[in-house]
Amino acid sequence: MTTSVRTPPAESRSARAPLRSAARRGRRRSLTLTVLTGIVLVYSLIPLVWLLINSTKTQAGLLDSFGLWFDGDFALFSNIADTFTYDDGIYLRWLGNTLLYVLVGAGGATFLAVLGGYGLAKFDFPGKRAVFAVVIGAVAVPGTALAVPTFLMFSRMGLTNTPWAVIIPSLVTPFGLYLMWTFAMEAIPDELIEAARVDGASEFGTFFRICLPLLAPGIVTVLLFSMVATWNNYFLPLIMLKNPDWYPLTVGLNAWNEQAQTAGGEPVFNLIITGSLLTILPLLAAFLLLQRYWQSGLAAGSVKQ
């Protein structure tokens, strides 16, 4: 921090120290600034509001009513019912697939990132620097550039068109590894591991029983972000899967849209819109409910940047 700012005398600082964060929060509010930032807020929320409003409209209502206001009849529940039952309930099948990919893919990715991040933060081992160089370098490789070769490789291994083709590539998150590594460095004192070792605990026992609870905010953060990545994954399942029975929601929704845009295809825009709303709700809910965890996890991750 090379600034010309002087630190005030220690006495005046220590007297007000307990009030420091309170003083910061209680600083005078500015209506102008709130309104200006409100523009970005409106921009962020308008499409979501549009989606919510339009999921209450019938196919006909979509075409004749104003986009940002409700139509005469409220068709949200019939839309939801139609979304779930259309084409023999394929939407539910896609939802199940997405849950499978998220559970195994994001869960596995988090587990591997936590284990690896802890290993990098708390152990010195031969080849550690090489591991870093390779993993950090890999972050810069465009994931989509790998997609075609991965597809060809997996198709030789007979994995394409199976859930594995989507799950296995989801298991690696270099960003998650980086986040866990910085987090573990801060959250676990070396002395704690030392003490456990003196008490005769095994390395893995120490990790699972003592360190894992301390890593919780970081784990929630990595889990949430890998969940988003897996839930929102489009490119990978698009190329790996041919059979609609294995599609996740994202690819399925786009298939409905393709069908609706094709001349002669059944226009199911109301189902696409309601299906989109149902697709994003679980993630929005997860982010809102787990705010406290992921925000502290991210903050800790950025300490060292």
Added chain:
Amino acid sequence: MAVARVATGRGVARRRSLVGWGFIGPFLTVFALVFLAPIGYAIYLSLFRNRLIGGNSFVGLDNYTQALQDSEFWSALGRVTLFLAVQVPIMLFLALLVALAIDSGRLYGKGFFRVAIFLPYAVPAVVATLMWGFMYGTRFGLIGNVNEALGVTLPDPLSPDLVLASIGNIVTWEFVGYNMLIFYSALRVVPVSLYEAAEIDGASQVRIIRAIKLPAIRGALVIATIFSVIGSFQLFNEPAILQDLAPNAITTYFTPNLYAYSLSFSGQQYNYSAAVAIVMAVVTMVIAYVVQLRGMRRES
């Protein structure tokens, strides 16, 4: 930044042992399968060519020379470069402004702002693109509504001239909140006493931002820029999905990734597609590396 810190070697007891491998091993195994092996395989593929007569044969760097002379590839690269030059600065600047506003503590309901502006990040690119695509559209979109209500004809966001800007808007919408959160998290780490001291010394807010806040979050700025550069060069989902809504505006070689995808899956030209993908990976890494170097140099 990351690599440098390993050198300080803050391992437990600073003893070198193989236990660490037990922890990082599982990650590395999968990593090798889904990152290293495909890269190796892509390089291998790019050196061959499949001909109708003669089958698969080694052609050395022919695919690469072909890519470098391919006007469709260059037009795709030019398009994402333009996208990068315009969209990324707008998005990051907006994200920085919001982060500074929230961090200033002068907003009413700052917690709401933070979460609400971040929310679009949780929306899948498919849903984001479909939503915006419908809103752009004339059939039941907002543009159609406005045209009808005011009796005007607004330019069509899905026309060939405007579609890149429309995609830029979608991407900005998706990632402004995410970048804002990265900046905000970094800002929170700056000791409050620094601001207070500066205020007592009579420094203006602008001066505090320029002299204290921006230097303090330079690392986060560099990281966000690198991620955005990579994201721009990888651009695929948004144009690919918009293609159904705007088939005339988005060509099969709209972005390099879309081009590689079309070559593989419509054209069955796997070898040439692999070469295109590798050229793009190299370009991306070089630019990400330059951004990192510049960011780090200014830091020291």
